[in-house]
Amino acid sequence: MDDNKEIESLLLFHSAVLILKTMAMSLLTACYRMKNKVIATPEDAFYMPTGRCVRDDPEVERVRRTHRNDLENIPIFLAAAYIYGMHCNPSVSTFAWHMRIFTVCRIAHTIITVSAVRQPYRSILWTVAWTVCLSVCAQIIQFSYDSMGQL
Amino acid sequence: MDDNKEIESLLLFHSAVLILKTMAMSLLTACYRMKNKVIATPEDAFYMPTGRCVRDDPEVERVRRTHRNDLENIPIFLAAAYIYGMHCNPSVSTFAWHMRIFTVCRIAHTIITVSAVRQPYRSILWTVAWTVCLSVCAQIIQFSYDSMGQL
Amino acid sequence: MDDNKEIESLLLFHSAVLILKTMAMSLLTACYRMKNKVIATPEDAFYMPTGRCVRDDPEVERVRRTHRNDLENIPIFLAAAYIYGMHCNPSVSTFAWHMRIFTVCRIAHTIITVSAVRQPYRSILWTVAWTVCLSVCAQIIQFSYDSMGQL
Numbered sequence: 001m002d003d004n005k006e007i008e009s010l011l012l013f014h015s016a017v018l019i020l021k022t023m024a025m026s027l028l029t030a031c032y033r034m035k036n037k038v039i040a041t042p043e044d045a046f047y048m049p050t051g052r053c054v055r056d057d058p059e060v061e062r063v064r065r066t067h068r069n070d071l072e073n074i075p076i077f078l079a080a081a082y083i084y085g086m087h088c089n090p091s092v093s094t095f096a097w098h099m100r101i102f103t104v105c106r107i108a109h110t111i112i113t114v115s116a117v118r119q120p121y122r123s124i125l126w127t128v129a130w131t132v133c134l135s136v137c138a139q140i141i142q143f144s145y146d147s148m149g150q151l
Numbered sequence: 152m153d154d155n156k157e158i159e160s161l162l163l164f165h166s167a168v169l170i171l172k173t174m175a176m177s178l179l180t181a182c183y184r185m186k187n188k189v190i191a192t193p194e195d196a197f198y199m200p201t202g203r204c205v206r207d208d209p210e211v212e213r214v215r216r217t218h219r220n221d222l223e224n225i226p227i228f229l230a231a232a233y234i235y236g237m238h239c240n241p242s243v244s245t246f247a248w249h250m251r252i253f254t255v256c257r258i259a260h261t262i263i264t265v266s267a268v269r270q271p272y273r274s275i276l277w278t279v280a281w282t283v284c285l286s287v288c289a290q291i292i293q294f295s296y297d298s299m300g301q302l
Numbered sequence: 303m304d305d306n307k308e309i310e311s312l313l314l315f316h317s318a319v320l321i322l323k324t325m326a327m328s329l330l331t332a333c334y335r336m337k338n339k340v341i342a343t344p345e346d347a348f349y350m351p352t353g354r355c356v357r358d359d360p361e362v363e364r365v366r367r368t369h370r371n372d373l374e375n376i377p378i379f380l381a382a383a384y385i386y387g388m389h390c391n392p393s394v395s396t397f398a399w400h401m402r403i404f405t406v407c408r409i410a411h412t413i414i415t416v417s418a419v420r421q422p423y424r425s426i427l428w429t430v431a432w433t434v435c436l437s438v439c440a441q442i443i444q445f446s447y448d449s450m451g452q453l
Contacts, residue, residue: 005298008238012295015234016288019227023284026223041213046270062343067223072328072369075226075377076321079384082230083317087310119348133325137318144314147307156449159389163446166385167439170378174435177374192364197421218374226377233381 006092011085014099015078021107022074025067028114032060066113070106073129077102080136088143098132105129157243162236165250166229172258173225176218179265183211217264221257224280228253231287239294249283256280308394313387316401317380323409324376327369330416334362368415372408375431379404382438390445400434407431 033039038060039051055061081102085095109125184190189211190202206212232253236246260276335341340362341353357363383404387397411427 005301009295009298012234012238012291013299015230016291016295019231019284020288022223022227023281023288026281040216041264041267043267043270043273047274065342071222071226071373072324075230075373076324076380078227078230079317079377079380080321082234083314083384087314113343116343116345119345122345123349130325130328133321137322137325140314140318144311144318147311148315150307156452160446160449163385163389163442164450166381167442167446170382170435171439173374173378174432174439177432191367192415192418194418194421194424198425222373222377226381229378229381233385 003092007085007090007095010092010096010099011081014103015081017103018074018078018106021103021110022067022070025063025070025110029060029063029067032057032063036060062116063114066110069113069126070110073133074106077129077133077136080133080140084136084140088140090139098136102129102132105132154243158236158241158246161243161247161250162232165254166232168254169225169229169257172254172261173218173221176214176221176261180211180214180218183208183214187211213267214265217261220264220277221261224284225257228280228284228287231284231291235287235291239291241290249287253280253283256283305394309387309392309397312394312398312401313383316405317383319405320376320380320408323405323412324369324372327365327372327412331362331365331369334359334365338362364418365416368412371415371428372412375435376408379431379435379438382435382442386438386442390442392441400438404431404434407434 033051034048036057036059037048037051038057039045039048039053042053044053045051081099084090084098090098105125105128109122109129112122112125184202185199187208187210188199188202189208190196190199190204193204195204196202232250235241235249241249256276256279260273260280263273263276335353336350338359338361339350339353340359341347341350341355344355346355347353383401386392386400392400407427407430411424411431414424414427
């Protein structure tokens with residue numbers, strides 16, 4: 001019972017942090033749009049009459065690419081982590097380390113991608129987070145097979 | 152018990168509406184593609200031999216941008232709302248208003264973005280929905296801290 | 303009880319497969335980037351000094367479009383399927399067929415889109431998967447109305 005509570009608590013905290021992190025990308029895009037005077041649609045000239053409506057500003061596109069990278073990785077991880085924590089009875093420490101590593105890697109990935117730090121740091125962080133998600137999925141499939149065998 | 156049932160029922164309804172709303176964007180993209188004879192890949196010339204395979208049609212790109220905006224906001228909100236409603240014991244009315252405001256804002260956001268209504272309406276609706284999601288995440292983190300303290 | 307276990311097991315398995323399938327798109331993009339020497343950001347010249355940082359390689363853009371199509375469909379389906387299976391008491395066979403058809407269609411959709419097989423196969427697979435998601439959402443709304451009526 002206590003273990004379940006602890007897993008629930010970890011799941012809630014890390015999910016909320018990952019969601020906030022993804023939400024922050026929208027604000028960051030807006031900041032770079034303001035800085036570089038790049039607007040997304042002609043209507044936005046309301047705020048920035050001198051803004052150019054282009055798709056080729058390197059900084060804005062970099063933030064948007066980082067945001068898309070989050071969208072490619074975080075929503076499916078949230079689903080995987082929820083199913084794993086709530087249905088697969090992982091041990092508290094296994095679960096905690098999966099969540100911590102993924103969250104830290106994704107936050108560091110964003111900082112490094114947006115700052116255009118030289119490779120291979122971005123690839124390493126991305127790969128570690130991706131591997132954590134792979135491990136969660138493998139354990140879900142394993143658990144699902146075991147529970148099918150017991151039916 | 153009744154409160155939990157009511158929250159579950161609200162969560163189910165609003166989640167399904169938001170999912171249907173996101174799904175509708177695919178149909179809307181297809182409609183604008185047909186209207187403006189813009190195809191996504193060369194294979195689609197099967198349906199529209201005169202279609203141009205371009206990425207610069209203003210209307211098609213507008214719908215695709217709106218769709219991307221949904222993908223940036225709705226899947227993470229669905230995760231946040233589920234965790235909030237099922238694990239954080241919110242009061243029925245707090246939960247109901249979070250869900251209602253988010254759903255209404257996102258639907259209105261789509262209508263206004265696709266119709267290219269002049270700003271600031273789009274920004275206001277986007278910001279309100281974003282703030283609702285922020286509030287949900289803040290409450291999840293608060294709840295998670297409180298429950299960690301009790302362990 | 304046994305029915306719930308069976309639905310849980312099906313949900314876990316199909317969710318994990320869909321998540322892995324989405325994750326595989328990232329690897330596939332990386333493969334095509336290497337094959338065609340197209341890099342995503344200037345930093346990636348670290349790995350491929352002769353790589354061109356362009357957005358117009360037909361094969362890379364095709365895989366990215368397929369990935370985006372997954373992002374448009376899979377995360378919201380995962381949410382819908384979880385809510386449907388865990389909260390709406392579907393029959394085991396109804397639930398199983400919804401999951402199987404969606405999973406098979408999305409995997410086949412990816413293979414066909416990436417290989418640029420001629421239409422209408424891609425559209426048919428996409429439409430079947432979309433309809434399965436529609437059916438899940440309709441049943442969630444139906445269930446939510448029924449349970450609101452009982453309050």
